[in-house]
Amino acid sequence: PPIVDAIRLAIRDSPALAGVTIELPQAGVYDDSVDGSPDPDAGAENMRQIAADPHYVAVIGPYNSFVAEAAIPIANARLLTRSA
Secondary structure, three states: OHHHHHHHHHHHHOHHHOOOOOOOOHHHOOOOEEOOEEOHHHHHHHHHHHHHOOOOOOOOOOOOHHHHHHHHHHHHHHHHHHHO
């Protein structure tokens, strides 16, 4: 929760976003942990769900680099199919 709150604050206070409203609903916050520990498989599944939803335009995270290693190829594959 502290990281999510920090992201919400950064979005809200960014001078680059003056006049733009960006929502970060609770449904858009994904947890990549299993039993309290970061899990690459959970992160990959989260990215599959995000990549399949056309409402998402950006992703912040994941927090752990080893989770990102599992999620980034999924995001990149989706990006390539959208630009084709």
